[in-house]
Every structure is written in C-alpha cells, then in structure tokens.
Amino acid sequence: MSTKTVAELMRAHRRELTAAELQIMQALLADYPAAGLQSVAGLAQLAGVSAPTVVRLTAKLGFSGHADLQARLRAELSARAAAPADLYPATADPGSPSAALQRCEQHIGRAVIEALHGADERDCDLVVAMLAESPGPILVTGGSISAGLAMYLSTCLQLLRPGVRYVEPQHGPRATALLDVSDKHTVIAFDYRRYERDTIRFGSDAAARGAQLIVFTDTYLTPLAREATALVTSSIDGPGPLACLTPAFAMIDALLVAIAERDPEARRRRLTQLDQLGRDTAG
CATH class of the missing domain: 3.40.50.10490 (Glucose-6-phosphate isomerase like protein; domain 1)
Known part of the structure; x- marks a missing residue:
C-alpha cells in the first residue's frame, strides 16, 4: 500500500478520475480530511454522487474498502497534530556526525526527488x-x-x-x-x-x-x-x-x-x- 496521503493519491490519479469521482475529490479537499470520515452514504450525499461511485473511487486509490481509507485519514489527523517533541528520537545515542549526514543524504535527497x-x-x-x-x-x-x-x-x-x-x-x-x-x-x-x-x-x-x-x-x-x-x-x-x-x-x-x-x-x-x-x- 502506498505511503502517500489520501490527498496525494487523489491528485496523482486526477487524470484517471471520472467527472463524478472528481466531485468526490473536490468534496474531500473542501473539508480535508474530516469529510472522508463520514460513511459512504454521507460522503456520497456531500459530493452529490451515488454510493457505488464512492466505493469505486476508494478502490481506484488502492484501498481495500472505505474503512481502510478512513483508517489512513485518522492516521493523517494524528500526524497533523504531532509536535516536534513527539517526533524526537527516542535513542540516547547521538551517533557520529557523518552518520547523520548519510541519513540526511538518503532521506532528504529522496524527499526532494519525490516532491x-x-x-x-x-x-x-x-x-x-x-x-x-x-x-x-x-x-x-x-x-x-x-x-x-x-x-x-x-x-x-x-x-x-x-x-x-x-x-x-x-x-x-x-x-x-x-x-x-x-x-x-x-x-x-x-x-x-x-x-x-x-x-x-x-x-x-x-x-x-x-x-x-x-x-x-x-x-x-x-x-x-x-x-x-x-x-x-x-x-x-x-x-x-x-x-x-x-x-x-x-x-x-x-x-x-x-x-x-x-x-x-x-x-x-x-x-x-x-x-x-x-x-x-x-x-
């Protein structure tokens, strides 16, 4: 399963989406990520489409079902609220400066390419x-x-x-x-x-x-x-x-x-x- 956010997945698949699926995308982004935490029926009503259209979009994005998509959105909500102290490394071993440079080379270089x-x-x-x-x-x-x-x-x-x-x-x-x-x-x-x-x-x-x-x-x-x-x-x-x-x-x-x-x-x-x-x- 992709590690991208739901918003990233929708934007990456934009050209593949039908007009009705784009309506769902617009509804989700208008109140992101809360809109996606509604039921299938609720999201369909919000976007003005049918419930099966919501199910098809969920599958197109690579999720096994609406509950799977909602689990990803809840994880995103937790990540959004994380403070720097929450992200601080738990290890007490600082390691060497050269090791930090190597980690940054790999992580930051990959992040730039992905962006x-x-x-x-x-x-x-x-x-x-x-x-x-x-x-x-x-x-x-x-x-x-x-x-x-x-x-x-x-x-x-x-x-x-x-x-x-x-x-x-x-x-x-x-x-x-x-x-x-x-x-x-x-x-x-x-x-x-x-x-x-x-x-x-x-x-x-x-x-x-x-x-x-x-x-x-x-x-x-x-x-x-x-x-x-x-x-x-x-x-x-x-x-x-x-x-x-x-x-x-x-x-x-x-x-x-x-x-x-x-x-x-x-x-x-x-x-x-x-x-x-x-x-x-x-x-």
Whole structure:
C-alpha cells in the first residue's frame, strides 16, 4: 500500500478520475480530511454522487474498502497534530556526525526527488501562469517556520517581475496589506503543520476580497487549501524532529525556473536594468 496521503493519491490519479469521482475529490479537499470520515452514504450525499461511485473511487486509490481509507485519514489527523517533541528520537545515542549526514543524504535527497516527481502538473502550470503573466500585485507571506520560504520566493520573484511584496507574519503588516487587496491581487501563503491560525485567516480574508490564492503546504494540507486557486505540496518529514523544508525550497526553485523561461527577453531586460542601477554584487 502506498505511503502517500489520501490527498496525494487523489491528485496523482486526477487524470484517471471520472467527472463524478472528481466531485468526490473536490468534496474531500473542501473539508480535508474530516469529510472522508463520514460513511459512504454521507460522503456520497456531500459530493452529490451515488454510493457505488464512492466505493469505486476508494478502490481506484488502492484501498481495500472505505474503512481502510478512513483508517489512513485518522492516521493523517494524528500526524497533523504531532509536535516536534513527539517526533524526537527516542535513542540516547547521538551517533557520529557523518552518520547523520548519510541519513540526511538518503532521506532528504529522496524527499526532494519525490516532491518534484510527484508535483501536480495542473497546479504547477497554473502557478507559473499566475506568477509570470498576471499584471497585478503579488503578496507573499509565511508562518513562524515558513517565513524563510516566503522571503526567498518573494526576493527571487522581485528579480523577475514587478509588483511583488513580502508581508511580515505579524498582525499589523498583514492587516495593512489586506486594506488594498482586491481581485487584481495574487496572494501566496505558506502554511505547514502545525498550521497557524493567523496565516489561515490572512489567506482566507484575501480570497474573500477576490484575490487569487496560491497555497504552499505539506502533504496533509492546511485548512487554507480549501480556499486555494492553486496548491503546491511537499513533505516536511525529515530524519530529525524539526520540519525539513528542503523539498519546499526545491519546488520553489523549479517554479522560478519555469517562470524565468516565460518571456525570457523581458526577464533579461529587467535583470540588466537592475545591474545598471548599481546594485552591489559579490563579484
């Protein structure tokens, strides 16, 4: 049985799903993972499809039955709530630094490959189009763990296009930013477990004001995913107790490459103008 989350499995099978099965997928993602903990009949009613359609989708995802799918969702709920202390290694033997490097090489390297290989092409294409072609302003924000990701993306995007602004993850800067948000804006929010109420509220408020919302999250999905125009997921499970953000950085780099390849002459002109303005460089 696959170790992927139910959300990952649905997104991986998206192209194989019938219209009715896609309705179930949409219903599940709109209230993930709680919607899947209903009975077959309850989920069918929520999605507006027949009970046999729910059963067929469950089998298509590789589960032996609805109870098997629900067991996976309950395990995901437990994983979402896990604190760093819960993930701390039980062993008292620290091992050698070289052994830790080897574990990280294997685990993190595999996680990066899985993130890039398993990326949802539809959502990635949509993100690239939104960030490369949208003429409106772009706001980028993150949480206590993911602020570094948000700063990195916003800094790189500013080199490639105008109108990009990083929003500090505090109430004041976010409230001020929301004052001007409209349907001309694109908002990018990073939110990884354990999910942060303030980030979810900011993203939800921006979407309510008409902004297009891009959400970067882990494979268990922030509640903000239900508001997203496009979703970019990557695992944050690492060999240690702390979140591993390397796969998320890899996803950002891949998207930046794709954005840079859209209208490369315009990107090159912008970088040339930046150099002419006398920006300090290390070389």
